[in-house]
Amino acid sequence: MGKENISFLTVWIILGEICATFSSDPEPTTGVFVNSTAVPLPTEWIRDYNDIVSKFSVRSADIPDDDMCYLVAGSPETIAECEFNPETQTFIVIHGWTVTGMFESWVPKLVSALFDREPTANVIVVDWLTRANQHYPTSAAYTKLVGRDVAKFVTWLQNELQLPWEKIHLLGYSLGAHVAGIAGDLTDHKISRITGLDPAGPTFEHADNQNTLSRDDAQFVDVLHTNTRGSPDRSIGIQRPVGHIDIYPNGGTFQPGCDIQNTLLGIALGGIKGLQNMDQLVKCSHERSIHLFIDSLLNIQQQSMAYRCNSKEAFNKGQCLSCRKNRCNNIGYNINKVRTTRSAKMYLKTRDMMPYKVFHYQVKVHVFSKDPLSFTEQPIKVSLYGTHGETEDIAHVLPVLEGNTTLSFLLTTDVDIGDLMIVKMRWEKDAIISWSDWWGSSKFHIRKLRIKSGEKQSKLIFSAKEGEFAYLVRGGGDDAVFVKSKEDTMSRKEKLMHKLKTQGSQFGQNDA
DSSP states (O other): OOHHHHHHHHHHHHHHHHHHHTSOOSSOOTTOOTTSOOOOOOGGGGGOOTTOOOEEEEEOSSSTTSOOEEEOTTOTHHHHHTTOOTTSOEEEEEOOOOSSSSOOTHHHHHHHHHHHHOTTOEEEEEEOHHHHTSOHHHHHHHHHHHHHHHHHHHHHHHHHHTOOGGGEEEEEETHHHHHHHHHHHHTTTOOSEEEEESOBOTTTTTOOGGGSOOTTSSSEEEEEOOOOOSSTTTSSBOOSOOSSEEEEEGGGTOOTTOOHHHHHHHHHHTHHHHHTTTTHHHHHHHHHHHHHHHHHHHOTTSOOEEEEOSOHHHHHTTTTOOOGGGOEEEOGGGOOOOOOSSOEEEEEOOOSSSSOOOEEEEEEEEEEOSSOOEEEEEEEEEEEEESSOEEEEEEEEEEEEESSEEEEEEEEESSOOOSEEEEEEEEOOOSOOOTHHHHSOOEEEEEEEEEEETTTOOEEEEEESSSSOEEEETTTOOOEEEEEEEEEOOOHHHHHHHHHHHTTHHHHTTOO
């Protein structure tokens, strides 16, 4: 693990220590340990509401950033007072560890987005700020008690109104994801869906299922992992899969736009006020999980697609863009509830801002050379031209470029170009001068490109526009131009499957 990884976790823990200095522990933590074995208790405990510390506020679309009304377990009159609607979907939002002791800015954004998508829904925000505002290990241990609070509350609400379990959806961020998991476990896994938004890693990476979010905690558990940089148990977000579907945007380690230097500069320029934003060092990639979910609620026509893959390395080679047998899925709110026998790890690329959707292409090319040429870390630029638009000069670095080799790599663009018609490729010159530069130009021959589109599930062959070969010339050469070949490798069965998918019926038959 590099120094940068250590600094991320160190900053997070130090912030917790500073926070603990200025806040008092509201209750003893004796006997509450994340990795402890749960002690069996009689079922009567779930009907004892006297020890509930967490608060449950019903938010409104008009005032998403304020607690206007609280539902209180054991006080049925609060149901009418808060105008809770038992006939519609209920979302329960659970925050994570907090430095400030206040709700973070993402809470009203998520509340508003939920109402935007489901205007008649009930949106309840769990307030466990007094416990979340402690030294991090203390707050982590408190997830067990907060999970009990949530389990008691949900069970009371369900019993009081005969609320259908399938209408209850828990959304937990960071430590809140584990709170949701513990609550789901204590309610005998009856909750319809739990969404884990970058579940916290420290003290949970190796904990047992009873003390963390797991696939057994609800009928369907989906997880977004956005900050898993570092060695296990030292990354901000949990690394291992804990749901039915675990999605790792951009590999799950670091998110586009979350540049450390820029964040530090912003904090420095802010002076004393900037010090209050120190948690931005770790929040950007960590919190991206929430904004990806918000994006899925708001940008219905630009749904990001994830693809099942054994590793992020294979995904970055473009080898996992298949949608056969549920190998691709929407992310966020619109995910198709496919329950597999083991956790499905899925990957995708995103932009650095909302809407986050990009289009994925696998480029497969065989290169020839008359001379024995071999290079590493070579920059190329690829331009794509389609029936609806174009995107030029997509930068990519080839790890190895040598004669008589087949290359496979992933390209992405945020432009919907429609059906791909023309591809141009240019070999840029790197900073290293090789011996071949003194004796002549370095040139590779390419006969064909094979390109697969993840979103369209099309497989196309592109041939050199002029002659049998197009040429990649190192530094300053003309573009190698390829045009769509009449040779279409998409089989009749694949075309039928793609048609079913685009009409929305392929996944509909597999919903849990």
